[in-house]
Amino acid sequence: MSQAMKNTGGSPKKKHGKPTWAVGSCQPFLESQEEDWKTYAKAWKAGDFYELMAKLYIIKYDGIPSSSDLADVNPNLPTDEEVAAWDAAQKEEEKLLMPEELEEKQVEARKTLLYWKSRMGSWYNWHYNGVQKQDQSQMGAIFDAAIEQAKKPRRAQHIHVYSDIFYDSVIKPEIQRELDLKQWKGTRFELMKTVTRRCWGRETEAVKRLVADRVEQNRRRDLMCSIRSALTQGGNYVQVIADTLKDRFRLHASILLVGPIGERGGVIEVRSVHSGTTATGLTWPKSDPQGFLAVEKSLIKFGLKAFSSAECSSRALKGTGNTLDQNAGTINDNDTDTEMLALTPQEPVNDILPKGSVSTSTSPTLTSKDAESPRPGPSMVVGDSMATGSSSSFIASPTAQTPPIAGKKNAEPSTPSANPLTAKPLASQDGEPTGIDPSGYSGPLVTKPSTSQDGKSSSSAGIDSPGHNGPLATKPSTSQDGESPSSASVNPPHSTGHPATPNTPLNTAGLNFGADLTDGDNKDSEMIPMSEEACADLWISVDRGGWYSELSKAFNALCRGRAWDLLWTRATDSLIVFERRCGFQEKGKGLPAKLRPPFIHQFMKEHRWWDKQRDVGDLKELNKAWWAWWGSFQPAERSQGSFAFKKSQNVNWSGLERCHGGTGFMLVMGSLLWWGEAIHKDEERGEDWWNWRMALEEFTWALKHIIRTATPNETHVPKKRKRSQIAEEDHDTDAASGSSKKVSLISSCMPL
Secondary structure, eight states, X not given: OOHHHHXXXXXXXXXXXXXXXXXXXXXXXXXXXXXXXXXXXHTTOHHHHHHHHHHHHHHHTTTOOTTSOOSSOOOSOOOHHHHHHXXXXXXXXXXXXXXXXXXXXXXXHHHHHHHHHHHHHHHHIIIIIOSOHHHHHHHHHXXXXXXXXXXXXXXXXXXXXXXXXXXXXXXXXXXXXXXXXXXXXXXXXXXXXXXXXXXXXXXXXXXXXXXXXXXXXXXXXXXXXXXXXXXXXXXXXXXXXXXXXXXXXXXXXXXXXXXXXXXXXXXXXXXXXXXXXOTTSOOHHHHOHHHXXXXXXXXXXXXXXXXXXXXXXXXXXXXXXXXXXXXXXXXXXXXXOOBOOOOOOSSOOOSSSOTTOOOOOOOOBOOOTTOOOSSOOXXXXXXXXXXXXXXXXXXXXXXXXXXXXXXOOOOOTTOOOOOSSOSSOEEXXXXXXXXXXXXXXXXXXXXXXXXXXXXXXXXXXXXXXXXXXXXXXXXXXXXXXXXXXXXXXXXXXXXXXXXXXXXXXXXXXXXOTTOOOOGXXXXXXXXXXXXXXHHHHHHHTOOOTTOOHHHHHHHHHHGGGTTTOHHHHHHHHHHHHHHHHTTTOSOOOOOOOTTOOHHHHHHHHTTOOXXXXXXXXXXXXXXXXXHHHXXXXXXXXXXXXXXXBOBOTTOOOTTGGGXXXXXXXXXXXXXXXXXXXXXXXXXXXXXXXHHHHHHHHHHHHHHHHHHHHSOTTXXXXXXXXXXXXXXXXXXXXXXXXXXXXXXXXXXXXXXX
């Protein structure tokens, strides 16, 4: 009969694992001797202690199975009288035995004593000593074998390095002389070894020091390459360790490493892996970016104290350069090695957001090279057989980009980002115009308490971009030209940022997009939706003078999302500003009809009915389709492959500045509206919500840059196109308007 059939009788299934033998009063009986065990262990007499405890256990629990307990539960040790009485009873029993029986009894008693002595040693070591040193070394060897794809570098022998340096000039001529004399009886290889040892023995101390220095340089170089390789390959294994700890102990685990990173020029950085998420699927860096950044910053300070400048410089890989200040040993709270992406608005770019209500402050750009991308990975795209993925699971901390730079004052990572849609060009303290591009800021957004009219503080938040850009990255990176690249991920993206929105009604006169939301207001870093009354103040006051009919209809539809968050308001505002720059002309250059999501085609066939909510289908398929369509008309210089687009100040947006009107960027905004309506049917802030919001952020960033770089007074005459292209664009336009009249696509952009 099979084991499976035997267990069908209804008997309870045995639990996995071996239960402890110390149950009932036995556990406090053993625990009471912890201090004595430590005393014996320090004196290297733990064996005597185990033997004593084994005897006391046998006396106290004689004849009682280990799974049972005393009738009179008592964890106390046997008294001296009880021990003496037990010994006397044993002697009396032995007097009645024959010699053979006595010998057999003594052997059995010795076996029992040794058995319980072993059990005592195991119990005390497991409970109070943890893993033994020999076990630690074994685990270290196992881990090294797992993460090392090649053998660890070994220090070369001095004589071998000496041979490499002086073979041609010193060793070879002497070998040739020996061969010319024809007195050597052995092989040439043996002759070479003999001559090399002879030459090395008569060298001066100066030469030997030179060789020793070369040996150390080579060892350090090989060691740094080995460490880099292990760090790159070991992230996956460290992640397994964190996951194993989580599964075994039912506790969430994070592992953080700090130290000089060779490929970053020896800069002190933090690498981390995390296991376990909140109920909304967020890991520690995502759920509490401010707290995690504080921890990382503390680790950075510790690393700067633990590693000297000379050691950091020695860790730098050849060719990476070392930006460390050799004399810098501390890092100020407001210092961080970040770049600021500054853009000065060319004119007022605020139609919805209230004039003069936006606080301004500089915002650093913290980016991660392999941060998770909102675009679908190549394995998700039909017809693309490419495969990508990082070999490391380490998160490269943005805060880790904080080497002490000589003479350079940097901004705090948590500096609030400014609203990009300001009512007028910002001015610095010296009167010079300034501004920033908050979309380049990938750090966590914070808010500062604002004061209401009654003098009480309330929280309001700024929305610029998701914070903390990226798990599973090999290193943080910002390119030399100020570009912040985005990398595609194979799996559907999970944004790592944590936008926040006000949780109190706002008035249009005191809106503060740089306010700080801290402490109890940021639960699981989920956005707190604005009240409809607060958002209505921002949307009702819009001046619709000069708008064409469809823009008004589209705006009425976009108002359905006014309570989502401030980024939606900002995106809508950017669209209105863009249309104003183009003179509110209804006929503009259409975006490519190919690769449009299916519900866009349905919208066009139904004569552009904005009041109707659309069925967008599967949200993950929509995510792929939307990014495929978006990528089809992006400038080639932005493309990084696999639906990844870099964000740079110097993008040539030529052609896209004419995509106004009903078939231009208005359609993109409409797609985000219907996508958002499908997302917000569920209050959960999961993967689908982040996908939508990252698309919204990308659209807002691009349109804002198109607004600021376009030349409004330029009139464009389109080139000749194929008849099929004209027919395709006119078909969409005619279906929307109900007219078959062809209209020229000439548009002139007019100044505000």
